[in-house]
Amino acid sequence: xxxxxxxxxxxxxxxxxxxxxxxxxxxxxxxxxxxxxxxxxxxxxxxxxxxxxxxxxxxxxxxxx
Numbered sequence: 045x046x047x048x049x050x051x052x053x054x055x056x057x058x059x060x061x062x063x064x065x066x067x068x069x070x071x072x073x074x075x076x077x078x079x080x081x082x083x084x085x086x087x088x089x090x091x092x093x094x095x096x097x098x099x100x101x102x103x104x105x106x107x108x109x
Contacts, residue, residue: 049089056096059088073100073109 051059060066065084072080078097085093100107 051089056085056088056090059090060084063088070109073104073107076101076104 051062054062057066060069065087069081069084071077072084078101081097081100082093085096090096100109
């Protein structure tokens with residue numbers, strides 16, 4: 045990610061929503077599709093997307109999945 049990302053200052057959910065990818069991420073998370081979750085987070089410049097995916101998959105109920 046570079047410092048001029050259009051998503052700077054946004055939460056993960058805000059980034060996904062702004063990009064029209066929130067529903068796709070929700071589907072991927074519910075089906076535990078790690079590769080798709082990573083792909084979507086990278087599209088919205090989430091720093092360290094592997095850590096976010098690991099957290100969601102380790103405790104999906106905490107994140108609403």
